[in-house]
Amino acid sequence: MLTLGISGHFNLLPALFRTYMHDAAACLVADGELVAAVEEERFNRIKKTNRFPAGAIRACLDIAGVRPADVDAIGYYFDQDLVDLGLRNFQLATPAQPVVFGCELLLERLRAEFGWEVDAERVLFTRHHLAHAWSSFARSGMADALVVVMDGRGETVSTTVHLAGGGEMRELRSYSVAQSLGLFYQDAIGHVGYGFGDEYKVMGLAPYGDPAAYREQFQSLYRLLPDGDYELIPGIPDMNPTSEPFYTNGFPARRAGEPVTAEHRDFAAGLQDTLETLAMHVITHWARQTGARRLCFTGGVAHNSSLNGVILRSGLFDEVFVHPSSHDAGAAEGAAVVAAARLGTPHTRVARLTSASLGPDLGDVERELGVWSGVVDVERSVDVVEATARLLAEGKVVGWAHGRSEFGPRALGNRSIIADARPVGNRDRINAMVKKRESFRPFAPAVTPEAAATYFDLTDTVAEHGFMSFVVHVRESRRAELGAVTHVDGTARVQVVTPEANPRFHRLITRFGELTGTPVLLNTSFNNNAEPIVQSVHDAVTCYLTTDIDVLVVEDFLVRRRVPVVRVLDDLVPALRPDTRLRRDWRPGDEVRGEVYLDYSSGPSEMPSPEVFALLSAVDGESTLGALAGDLTDEMRAELYSLWQRRFFTLTPKA
Known part of the structure; x- marks a missing residue:
């Protein structure tokens, strides 16, 4: 059976908030084997994109040498009720948007991108943590395992503990979104000038600090309970729950780009220590409760490799497997595995995944x-x-x-x-x-x-x-x-x-x-x-x-x-990216200025010089920079090179 798993959203808005349905990807699973998998960001060049993964789907089909009609089923990495509820929420906030729901939107995207007419019964939505769990266990090579999914959130849960074996995935316990360790970490890193997608940076900063420095503040944010349970102390409604103890303490919050101080290093160390304490409290209990000696650990938190090292050194398990794509892109694969099972082809044990080289090659x-x-x-x-x-x-x-x-x-x-x-x-x-x-x-x-x-x-x-x-x-x-x-x-x-x-x-x-x-x-x-x-x-x-x-x-x-690149810019042809936007910014009392920006959530923007803005406004995809400018100055070359470094546009040699 050939099943396609996908993650991502449906292109309702160019700037759909970046934390929503992120890590768009496509995976193709043939008779239990993962034959192709790639993230959409590799094609649209937007980190952790939540756009519909059309490029990734196309690449997976090409790698496998199959047509859309050859695909038996499509798995989606969230439950249909949650997807539809999110769309209803979006429609309530933006009444001008049409009322349309998940399955219909998915079918519409496939039709628009590929001319692919899919029977709605062949589109199967999967609970998010079940998709995560199967993506990891299916590639572990294990006959049985404790499978722990830990991320920001699934539908209404943030951590789910399963026992896998005999072709089954049995849920033992789930933890609520209010207990989310992924969201807790994401909320906290704002204190040191970071945000969504930057968690690994704070993990790298943590070893420079002393976890004891802010232990009292961090311990005020949680309570360990028996049987692997815990409570995250809720903050003031609609406020970051980690704010109060550090505000009261007078912690010197860092903004992006500012110097990192000893206080920031100590904060990172305390945060990492807190994550490890809470995660190990859960994992240790369930290892002892079940007697399992093998662990599959997955979900976004499983990309915290420092925590994974603690698990290795704990001695709780004889064997541990962490999927190379444990974040939401990997859940696309699990959705494909679950889809096959629902259509009568349950997953059977295959060899452990040892290579993540699953995307397209370099071509000619x-x-x-x-x-x-x-x-x-x-x-x-x-x-x-x-x-x-x-x-x-x-x-x-x-x-x-x-x-x-x-x-x-x-x-x-x-x-x-x-x-x-x-x-x-x-x-x-x-x-x-x-x-x-x-x-x-x-x-x-x-x-x-x-x-x-x-x-x-x-x-x-x-x-x-x-x-x-x-x-x-x-x-x-x-x-x-x-x-x-x-x-x-x-x-x-x-x-x-x-x-x-x-x-x-x-x-x-x-x-x-x-x-x-x-x-x-x-x-x-x-x-x-x-x-x-x-x-x-x-x-x-x-x-x-x-x-x-x-x-x-x-x-x-x-x-x-051959020579420094700025010396050959004149002969290169600029093209605006699909997300590049130019606009004139006029404010009372100020001169009119031009802005170039990338039209997606948290996309960068820049106010170029009038000369460079005029040049970008004239880009036609055929003329070189030299031809567009007439006479490129050294200042313009330096500015254009900086904008190219930040990927506001592409440059290629003239054909």
């Missing part, structure tokens, strides 16, 4: 790179792994694009920025020159299985370490050697790369180890701070040209800049 690389031949030098390498290993050993930072893209928020060796893991300066260099992000943010080490235990304490608990899901301790004798990837507390979010999961990346790490004596590479996602991970050759070249990455490697090709 030589042709795509040839488009940029006037801007970059392209060299086909006889042995690209050998050449890249030597570049890395020389200290180069490399953009590495190969094979199928990975499913989930982490680059695992197919869409990666890689560097020598030894010099501590590489961490600061990449944070500054590529990511444009805070210096405290750690990078992950990628290591061969042959060397993993030499450098890292993976504990005695069996786990799939190929997905960067667990923070473990770097062996004390190796911490100085791995300066770029050892965090301040002596830990690292390790990735163990096997030859079976990723032969080319494994061979690269191995060869680097032969050249340097250290078979470990720094691995981070191939993107800058303004965009999702790259998907295509165009994305990879754009990211390379708008960062200070030294060399780009795409399949068997080495790519290098």
Whole structure:
């Protein structure tokens, strides 16, 4: 049976609030095997997008070589009543909107995007946490397990505990939205200048602080109860529940972009400690109550790899599995599994998922790179792994694009920025020159299985370490050697790369180890701070040209800049993105100014100079920047380059 699972919304509004139905994705499951999976953000270039996943659906069908008519059923990652209730809520708030509900909207989107006429009986909605649970257990390779789903919210729950086995998923206990650990963490990070989607940043900041500094304030926000229960103390209605104790304490709240102080570091440490305390209170009780020795942990909270490390070290389980796409994109896969079961094909045990390389490949690389031949030098390498290993050993930072893209928020060796893991300066260099992000943010080490235990304490608990899901301790004798990837507390979010999961990346790490004596590479996602991970050759070249990455490697090709990019901007053709908007901003007493912005929830905006705004207003998708401007000044080039870095528009060479 072939089932398609999807997450995301229905494109009712361009700026539908970003926390609603986020992480749009599509997954294709054939007779229990996950054959294709990709997030919509890779195509529309909007992080954590909630747009309908048309691009992702198209990619999954292409990968599998099937037509829409070949799909037996479609699973959606939320319960139909909740979807319809949300739409009714939306309609009440905006009476001009037509009254239309979930199934009808889904069928309408499929018809509009693909000309696909689907029988409504073949569209099956699934309870959100059941979708999460099956996505994890179906890929775990386990015969039975305790399955814990922990996220912001499902329909009316925030954590659900299941016992899986014998083809069944039996719910043991659910926790209310008022007890949501995902929302608690999301609410709290506003105190240190972060918001939705930034939780991992605060997790990275936590080891720099002292969790005891604000323990009293955090403990005032919850109460542990018997039998794995707990209470989050409700705040004043319609106010952030974490506000009061820190307001009363006089905590110096940080705003985005402001310096991080000792107080902010201590806050992050206290928040992480609180999450771990509450989550382990739940997991420990149910492990002991059921006697289960295997755990599948999933939901958005399961991407907190520091918490996952605590689970490993707890000794509660012999085996732990965390899906590489535990956030809502992965629930699309679970919806497909549940849909198949409802139509008479229940899931049977399959081998454990060891590779997340489930998205599209790079296509005709030589042709795509040839488009940029006037801007970059392209060299086909006889042995690209050998050449890249030597570049890395020389200290180069490399953009590495190969094979199928990975499913989930982490680059695992197919869409990666890689560097020598030894010099501590590489961490600061990449944070500054590529990511444009805070210096405290750690990078992950990628290591061969042959060397993993030499450098890292993976504990005695069996786990799939190929997905960067667990923070473990770097062996004390190796911490100085791995300066770029050892965090301040002596830990690292390790990735163990096997030859079976990723032969080319494994061979690269191995060869680097032969050249340097250290078979470990720094691995981070191939993107800058303004965009999702790259998907295509165009994305990879754009990211390379708008960062200070030294060399780009795409399949068997080495790519290098010919000259500084700002010197060739005149010959590139700009095109406005589908979400780019231009408008004139007039205020009484002020001059008229132009604004460029991206039309989605929390999309960036900028007030360019009048000259650049006029140029953008004339963009036709065919004329070069030089032709549009007549005479580009150095100031205009610098401004246009900055706007390109922030992805307000695209640039390509003239055909």
